[in-house]
Amino acid sequence: MVQMPGLVLPSYYLYYSSPVKIVETSDGGARVWRVSIDTGGWQEENDLFTEIVFDIGGEVFRQSPEDFVQEVERFRAHYLQGEGPVFALYETVQALRDAAEAQGRSLSPKEQALIRGIRKRTFVMFEEQLRAAGDPGADPEVAAGDAA
Template structure:
């Protein structure tokens, strides 16, 4: 079976990504709600490639980013620009909910744009941390450590 990578999936409620390894194999990673990072999890590769169940499925890159950032916004708390953008998105949802309506087309487009930005900001932060640099902001998970 040939698969284009990166490939994006939903494994139960979590975003899951497949990438090619240097030797041509596959490596999988799943979002940790405790850290906001994608962590290696190769045990789910067969699940996502050969799944028959409704709780596992493919995602587009945009759906993957939205699901990832929805979960980060729901489970992570902190300061700095990422969380300010999350607050903006939460405020849009609150106004729409109070008005008894879904997000408008413009609001939904803004949400996607902000999520693309926060997704990139997380990737940049984790790359800095992996390079041994200090964190640029603090955050915690709502889940017990």
């Protein structure tokens, strides 16, 4: 992987509506991880490095860690189906959104905050499950705001 002075890692992006993160390797290089549309886990896609970092693809948007967590969970909730606490919380978020839409209104600030809190929690839960299953890209600490 190419080393670039001035590139602060980890860094977070939306790449064609897909959450992607670039993290530092132990040897000072970088790895690119993209959320899998099939599993919600992390797929290593280092071939995207140049396109993302140099923004030559067009649909590349840098994100804060907080916004990245929200996008990852929005992505997972949209594409994945399953059972258990994480999926029950995804359904709760969708129910809040559906209720507001049925009433012809935007989400209230309280509802928006609730959804952000739920997504932060589901991110940690999902990432902890991935880590326990051996996914090398899993990183629940991103949601703690420690990673910038």
